[in-house]
Amino acid sequence: MTTRVADNTDESRFEIFDGGELAGFVEYHRFRDEIAFLHTEIDPRFGGRGLGGTLARSVLDEARKQELKVLPFCPFIRGWLGKHPEYTDLVPEAQRARFGL
DSSP states (O other): OOEEEEEETTTTEEEEEETTEEEEEEEEEEETTEEEEEEEEEOGGGTTSSHHHHHHHHHHHHHHHTTOEEEEOSHHHHHHHHHOGGGGGGSOGGGTGGGTO
């Protein structure tokens, strides 16, 4: 099945679709040059397919592309960052201890 991630700016969330169905999302809040990730949810019907990781990587890649500073308030995004240190630079150095990074 085809997986895609789209930024739904009206809802302030990135959404992941699997085969055309909404499978999950990451809610965010943007302010100036920062993006705060607040909550991630994957529909249980789509669990175990790695969609959460695909979504996390996609939203962090987009933040890098837009040169945004990341504030990972969402436990899932924060945990994913902890397992992928190549993305830690997106979190401002002064904020890393706050998020356990």
